[in-house]
Amino acid sequence: MKEFELIQNIFQASMMANTQGRDDILVGIGDDCAQVAVPPGQSLVFSMDTLVEGRHFPLDADPVDIGYRAVATCVSDLAAMGAKPAFFTLALTIPESDPQWLAGLAQGMAELAEPIGLILVGGDTTKGPLTLTLQVHGYVEAGQTALRSHAKLGDDIYVTGLLGDASAAVPIVTGEVQVSSERFDYFYDRFWRPAPRLIAGMALKRVVHAMMDISDGLAQDLQHILKASGVGAKLDAHALPISDTLCQWQPEAAVTLALTGGDDYELCFTAAPEMADEIALITQTLHLPCTKVGKIVASGFDIDGYQGERHGWQHF
Amino acid sequence: MKEFELIQNIFQASMMANTQGRDDILVGIGDDCAQVAVPPGQSLVFSMDTLVEGRHFPLDADPVDIGYRAVATCVSDLAAMGAKPAFFTLALTIPESDPQWLAGLAQGMAELAEPIGLILVGGDTTKGPLTLTLQVHGYVEAGQTALRSHAKLGDDIYVTGLLGDASAAVPIVTGEVQVSSERFDYFYDRFWRPAPRLIAGMALKRVVHAMMDISDGLAQDLQHILKASGVGAKLDAHALPISDTLCQWQPEAAVTLALTGGDDYELCFTAAPEMADEIALITQTLHLPCTKVGKIVASGFDIDGYQGERHGWQHF
Structure with missing residues (x-):
């Protein structure tokens, strides 16, 4: 011992x-x-x-x-x-x-x-x-948590930061794929050093309805909000925030990675449309990208501009 | 998934x-x-x-x-x-x-x-x-926890329940040793169904100084109290509470098992001598054996009537 x-x-x-x-x-x-x-x-x-x-x-x-x-x-x-x-x-x-x-x-x-x-x-x-x-x-x-079950019909759906980098990084960090040292450094960091959006979460909780973090991919995790809230969603694949580095390295796969890749640890949240200015103010103050990627609808789950795979990320 | x-x-x-x-x-x-x-x-x-x-x-x-x-x-x-x-x-x-x-x-x-x-x-x-x-x-x-560091010079040292059964049971539950079905049932239960002393702990916390549970054997665990409190102890090996079943099955090893065997999950605590009546009242009300096994002294750790092994239990 x-x-x-x-x-x-x-x-x-x-x-x-x-x-x-x-x-x-x-x-x-x-x-x-x-x-x-x-x-x-x-x-x-x-x-x-x-x-x-x-x-x-x-x-x-x-x-x-x-x-x-x-x-x-x-x-x-x-x-x-x-x-x-x-x-x-x-x-x-x-x-x-x-x-x-x-x-x-x-x-x-x-x-x-x-x-x-x-x-x-x-x-x-x-x-x-x-x-x-x-x-x-x-x-x-006690009364101020943004639960998964609080999404409301007509809400806008947002994500913080950039999506897809961490899952794109997996074959790089495991050594399966060789890339330039600049690209290696970028993706290594994106996989190993996710930045939990703590201050954003604390500031946003007063203005959002539902909120969760994205660990298994947006397409999969958003469904937890939809199920818990009894609503549907329509996402716009063209709106997804993707880094230039990922777009250049994987132009074909970038959208799929952004939708289904896990390990990003960004926030996904829904908020009433009239909160848009306040959300912009909070995230701009924090220098944190924040992107409207869709709407909460009555039922179903559609992704405009996308026909690919929707499964969430399976780890190693 | x-x-x-x-x-x-x-x-x-x-x-x-x-x-x-x-x-x-x-x-x-x-x-x-x-x-x-x-x-x-x-x-x-x-x-x-x-x-x-x-x-x-x-x-x-x-x-x-x-x-x-x-x-x-x-x-x-x-x-x-x-x-x-x-x-x-x-x-x-x-x-x-x-x-x-x-x-x-x-x-x-x-x-x-x-x-x-x-x-x-x-x-x-x-x-x-x-x-x-x-x-x-x-x-x-907040102020009512019985910490390991609260033992005082002159305290009596007590243990609840019976010691040694659970570690004696290990070769029985792994099938290494065959015993009568009556003995099997007794020891199987003693290993797999420890009874956490919750009510005793809640009642005793007001009258004891230091308290902890025995998971790695009395001799080893008591030393955590001694170290945290900056005191020593003198135990009486003859006072250790041992079941008749264990004494009959392992007359030679029973004391060693009671001192060093783990997995008993009984309470060990120290209290001022004048608390003896109150402790007896609490534990008798709960029909829980409670035995004075030694004293807190200024320094050192002696076990009267025992020369054997003192190491705590190593799991499987």
Whole structure:
């Protein structure tokens, strides 16, 4: 068990486990349970995600990248609820304890967790096939979450950022496809460093109806909103926000990737048409691209200008 | 992904995912995050545990047993904090989706979770080697947790229940050792159906100083209290509570198993000597054996009447 104490020490020593100045964290790492006092007027929101090596990230990936991306993808669910990140737990199953690898993982996690105030307060370490389970927790005023079930007939459908880059990047990060170093750097970053839209989520929650993050591709994820809200949608394939880099590299596949590629971790939300100016103001202030890509209709799911594949992204 | 929707349906349909009558659960399974309003005056405590097949439970174990025990072992951490169980999340990694196996797992979890008011509110399902990670959450008044660091010089050391049965049971439940059917039934139950001492924990937290649950063996776990509190201990090996069944089956090994065997999930706590009557009253009311096994001293860790092995239990 000595080696597993080492692991705890690595994570405990990292800045992201520092609870100083955090009145809400009553007990952090090291007791039977962590203990938290949720600030008055706030509710707790949380999401749990598991990443399995070879399935959610490639074998032999850089542990710094794994750590960063694990936190980013999980925190993206807080963004989708308009919540402020607060703390997280980590269940780490590893085949052996390699201190250098673990330090890399902790560093990658801290790179994102520390600046957004997400503190590591507990977890578990076990021996077995490499698997990470994170539970991230945030605070939000009780009545102010943008649920998937709140889309309304006539709403505009928006997405933040650019779609398709992360899934286009998969064969590049796995080494299956060779590209120029400039292209490699762009796509490597797009896969490994998704930017959870936290501030956008917090600002938008007051003006949107339904909101979620896109992890399995817009076409698939939007259907969760449609199902939960009992409505349909009409998307405009020509409106999808796609990067110049992707358009140049994959002109044929770009639209399909933008529609069905996963791992983008952008926000998809619906809002009444009269909110357009306010949405533009918020996203422009944040220098965040935000694109109207369709409308909520009574039923069905049509994509104008597109006849291709609609299945969501299957990981590795 | 269809098969993974099936899994979610199995768990969602189980009684333990029923949030009716629970004002604290604002959003359960099915959105980006679950959302909870912690009741006024209460703090949130939580613990995360991972169980890996072949390491924390035997290969080919009954899924009902796996489910029950997974919840029991994790909930035991809530008992150690004197907290009331509230809700849990489940990250399930499975090699394939076998509906019958999954229904068994859900049934076993519900058998314990439902009567104690522990509701399933979220999680993740992924494909990979069989691994379960649970995070259980409970409520407790902010100032009333019995932490590991609160042991005081002169305290008595107590344990609840009987020690050693669960680790003695391991070769029986794995089929390595054959015993009479009566003995099999006793030990099978002692391994697979630990009883988290929830009510005892809630009642005792007001009268004890330090408290924790015993998962890796008394000798090893007690040292966490000693280290956190900066004190020592003197245990009396002859005082350890051991079942007649274990004494008869393993007269030589019984004390070692009681000291170093894991998986008992009893409470170990320290309290001022003048609390003895109150502790007796609480535990007798609950018909729960409770035994004074030693004293907190200034430093060191001695076990009177014992010269054997002290290492904590290594799982499978």
